[in-house]
Amino acid sequence: MPRENPIARAALAVLTSAVVLLGLASFDPPAAAKAAASPSAPVAPPDGVNASGEPFRGTTADGQVRGYADLHSHLMSYEAFGGSLMCGKPFDERGVEEALRDCADHGKDGSLAWFENFVSKGSPVGTHDTTGWPTFKDWPSQGSLTHQQAYYTWVERSWRAGQRILVNHLVANRTLCDIYPLKKYGCDEMDSIRLQAKRMRELETYVDGQSGGPGKGWFRIVQNPAEARGVIAQGKLAVVLGVETSEPFGCRQIGGWPQCTKKQIDDGLDEMQRLGVASMFVCHKFDNALCGVRFDGDATGVILNLGNFLGSGRFWQADTCVRPEHDNEITPSNDLTDLLAGPLAHLRPLGITLPVYPKAPHCNIRGLTDLGAHMVKGMIQRGMIVEIDHMSVKAAERTLSILEEAKYPGVVSSHSWMDMGYAGRIYRLGGMIASYGHAADGFVGEWREAKKARDPGRFFGYGYGLDANGMGALPPARKNNQDNPVRYPFTSPVDPNVTLDRAQTGLRTWDYNAEGVANYGLVPDWIADMRNVAGDEIITDMSRGAEAYLRMWESARD
Secondary structure, three states: OOOOOHHHHHHHHHHHHHHHHHHHOOOOHHHHHHOOOOOOOOOOOOOOOOEEOOOOOOOOOOOOOOOEEEEEEOOOHHHOOOOOOOEOOOOOOOOHHHHOOOOHHHOOOOOOOHHHHHHHHOOOOOOOOOOOOOOOOOOOOOOOOOEOOOOHHHHHHHHHHOEEEEEEEEEEOHHHHHHOOOOOOOOOHHHHHHHHHHHHHHHHHHHHHHHOOOOOOOEEEEOOHHHHHHHHHOOOEEEEEEEEEOOHHHOOEEOOEEOOOHHHHHHHHHHHHHHOEEEEEOOOOOOOOOEOEOOOOHHHHHHHHHHHHHHHOOOOOEEEOOOOOOEOOOOOEOHHHHHHHHHHHOOHHHOOOOOOEOOOOEEEOOOEOHHHHHHHHHHHHOOOEEEOOOEOHHHHHHHHHHHHHHOOOOEEEOOOOOOHHHHHHHHHHOOEEEEEOOOHHHHHHHHHHHHHOOOOOOOOOOEEEOOOOOOOOOOOOOOOOOOOOOOOOEEOOOOOOOEEOOOEEOOEEOOHHHHOOOOHHHHHHHHHHHHHHHOHHHHHHHHOHHHHHHHHHHHHHO
């Protein structure tokens, strides 16, 4: 289902401000308990995690791992976009009081936080409590988009409840960085990716230090599925590195001309593997030299279309789709623009584009370029996972055809940003699908839709793409949940060894029923609410998420 994308909403705020400035100048939980071979109590959880019991370790009798999987989050995005856009960090060696600080430029009462106000409240005017630790009066919260959502102890609470895979996408967007006025770093996207990869290693070392020494921490970065299985067998969290960036290896386009070569792509893929990256997007929010993107709609799309023009010299171009799959509708699109769109299309070969579109359904005229195909084939050769979200349907079509010709299963849709008409092809390849962090009932709806498209001959597990720290809202509380709320304390629906009470940090306690997923620590509560909506079936499929991901990854590397 179409939804507002995190980077899209961020770009909406920044680009709107720029315009103004320019104008002015099958698993059942008991089996997991039986799989807890040779239990050994891990380091006790820190105050506030509110999860008691020994997390399960080992595998089931048939060799399967158990646990749920987040296929799309951004722990280190505070270093992205110039390094001054996001407030707070997932850790700081000086302690929580340093890590969970508000941005200095927000002022004493948040009235100067124009960007936070815009993306979170829809207006640049507003205030919020900036104290942070230890009171957290106004943030983190489900709808505060520039404040830290994934402090390491919040992730720890989810791990203790049964999470066993976290795909952390290193993220960058040069256009957003260029326009945002505050910066600590330059806007080269690959430099940002390298810095965030370094920070991930530092977090792993920090957690080790909190857990008794090198290698003893619960947070383990893995580079292949065998390492992941070993980590999960120890009862720890396997962290996979991915990359979501708009210009991989500098592959932007200007005036229709690519700004990278096949050699740059090859060298870039080799470097990503040295950094430990296993999964990559080919394009993100703007058309680049590799592929056209799946549009954002409504007002957000109008502003991002301007960003596409500022970055490449061309507006998005769309035709009325003749295939069942389609991209999101963009505006303006009405009877008048439909009359104009045909004649204006003749100007495209001259490099002249105008944001005037025919009637929906819309398809981006740009698909996967030859350079993009080279990147996809290079990822296949290296056993990397292809992220198909954000591709235009024309690009996704060619990408899937390349994967099918190669019989390559390493493909995922990690956060609800593709046409679900492709779900069957992904499942038949052996790939995996995960849903964005909707409210529990909305998530259940997407799970049911995806499950209908599954390949009955393959193992099925389901995951989520929380997009934490991606400048997107986390799952809200389910509406009208009074009759069947999450009741505290509760047993983890995935690991019956673990009991959870309300999430707490400092002096602040959160109740999922009222506040939704206010931070990453409330993911277990959200999954428990999915059980309220859909029963044990969805818990079984979520519990198989880690195994499904590993099978896909292993098949890609065979």
